[in-house]
Amino acid sequence: MLWRRLIRVTFFKSPLSSKLSPLKLLTLQFAWIIPYLFLTNYLERSLLPFRLLCYTQSNFLGVNTPLRDDLRSCVKSFFPVREPDTDCGLNQRINARIEPRIVEDSHQRVVVIRSAPKSADYRNFVRRSWAPTLQPEVATVFVTGLGNDDALQKENDDFGDILQLDFVDSYKNLTLKMMAIYGYILREKPNIQDIIVINDDTIVNATALHQISTSSGETYMLGKVSRGYPRLLMWWLPWYVPGTMYPSMCYPPFTQGSSFIITRSAAQRILDGICEVPAIHLDDVMMGVVANCLRVELRHNEGFDHHTLDEFVVFHYQYSRFSAAEMHALWRRSGLDGDRRDPSGR
Ligand SMILES: *[C@@H]1O[C@H](CO)[C@@H](O)[C@H](O)[C@H]1NC(C)=O
Ligand SMILES: *[C@@H]1O[C@H](CO)[C@@H](O)[C@H](O)[C@H]1NC(C)=O
Secondary structure, three states, X not given: OHHHHXXXXXXXXXXXXXXXXXXXXXXXXXXXXXXXXXXXXXXXXXXXXXXXHHHOOHHHOOOXXXXXXXXXHHHHHXXXXXXXXXXXXXXXXXXXXEOOOOOOOOOOEEXXXXXXXOOHHHHHHHHHOOHHHOOOOEEEEEEEOOOXXXXXXXXXXXXXXXXXXXXXXXXXXXXXXXXXXXXXXXXXXXXXXXXXXXXXOEEEOHHHHHHOOOOOXXXXXXXXXXXXXXXXXXXXXXXXXXXXXXXXXXXXXXXXXXXXXXXXXXXXXXXXHHHHOOOOOOHHHHHHHHHHHOOOEEXXXXXXXXXXXXXXXXXXXXXXXXXXXXXXXXXXXXXXHHHOOOOOOO
């Protein structure tokens, strides 16, 4: 969720540089803990009554039942007075500037890794760790927005796994980025049935992923489904959503954005319908509303967005962004590195 990301950005992106003394480094590494505990404690305590309230609203708990059957009245019941934005550009065609070569006709699944143009270290971590353990029908593609073009082109010459889309990659454009990814795959990759969307600071358990089978034509999103989340009323927090934007106290169930599987037909339905729904700036909440009204089923799987190194499908530590080197160490600790197919790491 957004607030977790925010805590991460606020407390964890301290500008650690190798010039710091070990002691300073150690202190800096733990400096976030106290303010962080205060903040989460405060949030949890003030959220609890609202969570209880939301758990009594059966309307907002059903994972597979839309609030109203017909799209128009479903949207109206979430947004009684707001109309869909007239300048909604979310379903626009966004072209590719750099395209991956490695997605072939034999691939039915693609792991799409959202990556910043400059994060080559994380991409190399993925290439050298879990990507080679995936089944042959699964391709891995890194998706970025504009920036760092020459280096990305060179990287794509070497690995063929970069998709650069023509849009400004900013936090506010996250929903646009998702729609651009869906649009590209739907247009250009007719054989892909499942899109697995993840962040670059994750570890994928190839065996577990393989065991989650999907049959073509189904319309769902699968991941960690959160239910009973209240709308935050604390206006000083960035994940605050005003009643004029979204009037209800509770959100419908939504899938955590760090890792999930979306089927081709679900991606198509969301892309076709997204502009019928007024926008909310929290992208996973927005997807929850959209999925509800467009009848995209949400399937819960505890192994996604998993923050311990056991029994996971996708490991992701939500409270902090580990460095690429730390991700490597975690990968070795997970014991999954025995599964790799190609020891050269390519
Ligand atoms: C989102 O991307 C579009 C297309 O590249 C760009 O025009 C717009 O400025 C971006 N918005 C933000 C908030 O970055
Ligand atoms: C990977 O997935 C398999 C199959 O679900 C499971 O048995 C194993 O414990 C998982 N490994 C880790 C490290 O989570």
